[in-house]
Amino acid sequence: MFTAFLIKYAEIGVKGKNRYLFENALVQQIRYALKKCEGEFAVRKTDGRIYVDAVSEFDYEETVEHLQKVFGISGICPMIYVEDEGFEKLKETVVSYIDAVYPDKNRSFKVAARRARKNYPLNSMEINMELGGVILDAYPQMHVDVHKPDILLNVEIRDKVYLYSKVIPGPGGMPVGTGGKAMLLLSGGIDSPVAGWMIAKRGVKIDAVYFHAPPYTSERAKQKVVDLAARVAAYTGPVYLHVINFTEIQMYIYDKCPHDELTIIMRRYMMRIAERIARDTDCLGLITGESIGQVASQTMHSLMATDEVCELPVYRPLIGFDKMEIVDISEKIDTYETSIQPYEDCCTIFVARHPVTKPNLKIIRRHEQNLEEKIGELVQTALDTKELIIVR
Numbered sequence: 489m490f491t492a493f494l495i496k497y498a499e500i501g502v503k504g505k506n507r508y509l510f511e512n513a514l515v516q517q518i519r520y521a522l523k524k525c526e527g528e529f530a531v532r533k534t535d536g537r538i539y540v541d542a543v544s545e546f547d548y549e550e551t552v553e554h555l556q557k558v559f560g561i562s563g564i565c566p567m568i569y570v571e572d573e574g575f576e577k578l579k580e581t582v583v584s585y586i587d588a589v590y591p592d593k594n595r596s597f598k599v600a601a602r603r604a605r606k607n608y609p610l611n612s613m614e615i616n617m618e619l620g621g622v623i624l625d626a627y628p629q630m631h632v633d634v635h636k637p638d639i640l641l642n643v644e645i646r647d648k649v650y651l652y653s654k655v656i657p658g659p660g661g662m663p664v665g666t667g668g669k670a671m672l673l674l675s676g677g678i679d680s681p682v683a684g685w686m687i688a689k690r691g692v693k694i695d696a697v698y699f700h701a702p703p704y705t706s707e708r709a710k711q712k713v714v715d716l717a718a719r720v721a722a723y724t725g726p727v728y729l730h731v732i733n734f735t736e737i738q739m740y741i742y743d744k745c746p747h748d749e750l751t752i753i754m755r756r757y758m759m760r761i762a763e764r765i766a767r768d769t770d771c772l773g774l775i776t777g778e779s780i781g782q783v784a785s786q787t788m789h790s791l792m793a794t795d796e797v798c799e800l801p802v803y804r805p806l807i808g809f810d811k812m813e814i815v816d817i818s819e820k821i822d823t824y825e826t827s828i829q830p831y832e833d834c835c836t837i838f839v840a841r842h843p844v845t846k847p848n849l850k851i852i853r854r855h856e857q858n859l860e861e862k863i864g865e866l867v868q869t870a871l872d873t874k875e876l877i878i879v880r
């Protein structure tokens with residue numbers, strides 16, 4: 489029965505000059521999300537509000553599901569437009585609206601009228617009283633509660649009359665594109681997609697880099713990362729995924745450096761390469777799924793060692809999260825099932841049985857000198873042969 493949606497967004501922080509940027513980005517992200525839905529929609533910005541109007545048949549559930557993935561939306565109000573054919577007609581429509589939307593009548597309600605058009609024959613108070621009266625007459629099980637009603641029926645007198653009462657929660661956050669762009673180090677695990685999602689929620693556009701090590705990591709493992717990027721893209725819009733062939737670099741480190749330092753040194757090269765791609769693609773920072781103490785390469789000492797090699801800020805939104813908390817989010821955002829598919833990860837193949845947990849920076853730097861002869865060339869080749877996959 490609904491034919492439109494009123495989109496609510498938190499207005500804190502979007503006052504003044506930034507407001508139109510915020511709204512335009514939101515409109516753009518909404519249009520993008522709706523492209524994937526059945527039906528045609530018009531998204532319009534009027535009177536400091538954003539509306540989505542269905543201009544054809546559409547699938548209500550699917551549309552709501554997609555809107556719930558647009559960062560910046562705090563609430564989605566399904567709405568109907570009623571032609572202004574007099575107040576008597578409006579009374580009938582309101583009664584049938586309540587019947588259709590609330591089959592269970594055992595609820596309290598309140599009518600909240602608002603007139604954008606002051607030439608309407610009744611004022612807001614009168615509209616509230618009259619419509620409240622007809623609802624009570626039609627459904628004696630219902631009662632009025634002006635403080636905490638179960639149903640807040642909004643009646644807005646505009647060019648047409650807008651009726652809405654339900655508020656479906658949105659994801660909150662800021663529209664993607666209002667906060668610059670960052671490069672996500674995306675592995676096939678549980679953590680990194682969640683980390684990317686969290687930063688994107690603050691309005692940041694996400695590009696991603698995946699370090700692939702064929703033949704040690706399979707095409708299936710790479711496909712899993714593409715699938716995860718697609719899950720993230722459902723919230724953020726297209727993700728540019730850079731796939732780096734990391735095999736030669738990994739083998740070279742394996743040959744030249746102590747095996748218990750392999751993970752740390754490998755991670756330092758991942759960061760260096762990610763930073764180079766980030767700079768070439770106008771990214772303002774890197775994002776990883778690291779959390780203190782989760783594994784040997786994520787102790788405070790190890791994080792210090794990986795952090796040292798890049799100048800761009802490294803955002804680690806999961807830094808203080810327990811695994812269970814991360815799993816909860818990954819289930820909510822629908823990446824969990826993909827993340828737990830059992831394909832090998834390039835880090836797990838070469839890991840030492842007892843990796844260092846307190847790497848000494850001086851020693852790490854000294855051992856990296858063993859790589860001097862060929863590493864520059866290998867990094868350059870990896871960058872030159874990288875594959876770009878645009879994930880939608």
Ligand code: ATP
Binds near residue numbers: 680697698777778783
């Ligand atoms: P995840 O669940 O995200 O894989 P993890 O707990 O397995 O994380 P690590 O393997 O130590 O942790 O990796 C830490 C972070 O480094 C990851 O969250 C990710 O951001 C990045 N990373 C690790 N491996 C890769 C890879 N092959 N390609 C891109 N980024 C990677």
Ligand code: MG
Binds near residue numbers: 676677833835
């Ligand atoms: Mg991993």
